[in-house]
Amino acid sequence: MTEAPGQKVNYLGYTQEMWLELLSELGEKPFHATQIMKWIHHRKVDDFTAMTDISKKLRQYLMATGELAEPEVSHEFVSKDGTRKWLIRSASGSLFETVFIPEDNRGTLCVSSQVGCKLDCSFCSTGKQGYNSDLTTAEIVGQLRIAMRRLAEAYPDRRRTVTNVVMMGMGEPLLNIEHVLPAVTLMMDDLGYGISKRKVTISTAGVVPGIEKLCESTDVSLAISLHAPNNPLRDQLVPINRKYPIELLLDVCTRYARNLGEKRTVTVEYTLIDGVNDSREHALELSRLLKDFPCKINLIPFNPFPGTDYKRPSMNAVRGFQDRLVNDGYSVTVRTTRGDDIQAACGQLVGQVADRTRRQERYQRIQAGQIA
Numbered sequence: 001m002t003e004a005p006g007q008k009v010n011y012l013g014y015t016q017e018m019w020l021e022l023l024s025e026l027g028e029k030p031f032h033a034t035q036i037m038k039w040i041h042h043r044k045v046d047d048f049t050a051m052t053d054i055s056k057k058l059r060q061y062l063m064a065t066g067e068l069a070e071p072e073v074s075h076e077f078v079s080k081d082g083t084r085k086w087l088i089r090s091a092s093g094s095l096f097e098t099v100f101i102p103e104d105n106r107g108t109l110c111v112s113s114q115v116g117c118k119l120d121c122s123f124c125s126t127g128k129q130g131y132n133s134d135l136t137t138a139e140i141v142g143q144l145r146i147a148m149r150r151l152a153e154a155y156p157d158r159r160r161t162v163t164n165v166v167m168m169g170m171g172e173p174l175l176n177i178e179h180v181l182p183a184v185t186l187m188m189d190d191l192g193y194g195i196s197k198r199k200v201t202i203s204t205a206g207v208v209p210g211i212e213k214l215c216e217s218t219d220v221s222l223a224i225s226l227h228a229p230n231n232p233l234r235d236q237l238v239p240i241n242r243k244y245p246i247e248l249l250l251d252v253c254t255r256y257a258r259n260l261g262e263k264r265t266v267t268v269e270y271t272l273i274d275g276v277n278d279s280r281e282h283a284l285e286l287s288r289l290l291k292d293f294p295c296k297i298n299l300i301p302f303n304p305f306p307g308t309d310y311k312r313p314s315m316n317a318v319r320g321f322q323d324r325l326v327n328d329g330y331s332v333t334v335r336t337t338r339g340d341d342i343q344a345a346c347g348q349l350v351g352q353v354a355d356r357t358r359r360q361e362r363y364q365r366i367q368a369g370q371i372a
């Protein structure tokens with residue numbers, strides 16, 4: 001449990017396993033877990049009194065000990081391409097972001113795991129905000145609940161809904177695995193949100209101990225943010241590489257791939273930055289590196305943000321990089337930029353982080369030219 005003693009439990013973050021444990025402690029029948037979860041996640045009630053098929057005694061217990069509190073939406077932005085971004089208030093008061101990206105035959109929700117990020121990848125604007133806090137399970141799964149509710153209101157014909165979830169919003173999911181794992185479990189549970197395990201993806205900058213934990217407990221889809229084909233370059237772009245270098249990362253991912261079974265593979269994300277990691281040599285080196293690693297590659301043209309010197313490569317350069325890998329037999333997709341008019345593209349999410357690390361201040365001073 002994450003709540004301090006005496007504080008109300010937010011039952012929105014309870015998995016089926018947690019309900020079964022609680023009901024057994026209370027001497028109640030296990031089938032109530034099914035009823036309660038359907039009320040919370042399918043019918044989306046916010047009040048225990050609405051749960052008319054469970055006993056008054058159990059309802060009263062739940063009311064006395066807990067609540068069903070969805071985090072509060074502070075603002076909704078709608079892009080001209082249909083992308084939606086919600087600015088959401090966390091318990092700490094800081095704001096974080098969730099993005100919905102509609103496509104012809106699917107809708108992807110990009111979910112945050114932390115307010116800010118402890119890592120400081122050089123090309124990511126979330127990192128520049130510093131870090132404030134980890135989101136709770138209810139705040140993580142709450143983002144999906146909010147999106148589904150709001151999309152159902154905006155599109156009564158159900159034309160748009162969430163079919164895929166990617167943990168690619170603000171934060172590093174595997175540095176908050178304690179809350180991310182139960183949240184994705186709820187997303188995949190039929191009594192929760194019923195999204196297939198193929199369509200829920202945890203993306204990590206390479207927190208090796210976190211992937212080791214995933215090996216023991218789940219088969220959710222996994223993406224790794226590689227961004228460089230060798231350690232010296234990756235050390236600069238993704239500083240956590242100095243702690244967990246590429247060999248260690250690919251090794252633990254190979255182990256995790258066993259959880260995925262025959263037909264599923266780990267996704268390798270590679271943000272292409274002009275003149276930094278996008279040359280023909282980089283493509284060849286990447287191809288050699290991944291030779292024995294079963295994966296799909298997802299190329300992300302860099303999304304600029306205020307204060308960065310990095311640039312997006314031309315579409316020709318992106319296609320050239322893709323072609324080289326495709327020639328070597330890799331399956332390679334290029335992520336299209338969506339929602340950049342509302343600052344909702346990859347790496348552009350900043351929220352409003354009351355930074356506890358002083359990193360935000362340092363970057364602001366660099367931007368203002370006060371320090372080199």
Ligand code: SAH
Pocket residue numbers: 121123124125167168169171172173203204205206223224225269270271300301302303304346347348
């Ligand atoms: N911490 C997780 C989730 C982060 S965001 C991770 O590192 O995987 C999801 C993806 O967007 C990551 O691959 C991240 O490296 C990439 N990204 C971050 N900033 C970007 C930018 N400015 N342009 C393009 N991609 C970016």
